[in-house]
Amino acid sequence: MGHLTTHVLDTESGRPAQGLRIDLYRQDQSEEPIKTVYTNEDGRCDSPLLQGSEFVVGRYELQFHVGDYFDGEGMKFLDVVPICFGVPDADANYHVPLLVSRWSYTTYRGS
Secondary structure (H helix, E strand, C coil): CEEEEEEEECCCCCCCCCCCCCEEEEEECCCCEEEHHHHCCCCCCCCCCEHHHCCCEEEEEEECHHCCCHHHCCCCCCCCCEEEECCCCCCCCCCCCCCCCCCCCECCCCC
């Protein structure tokens, strides 16, 4: 079985984004997150967001709470960054990183 992972890099400081809240949603389920995690000192989650029988084919959304992360560092421009993506093969590994500053963000499918 595959798994889903992520990490967040603060491109303003050039460091991992520690303590950033991430909510994970399955788009065909309830409006409540199926998981909420906070990034560790390396900007990563301590374990995969989903793996094994929890990781199924479908559409997902990660919501990165960057406004709260940057709150103590000045005015908010970005608040919650949503990344919607599909998982067509639950046996594959999906890594969805976020590179973020107060003013912009980018993502890609990592390995």
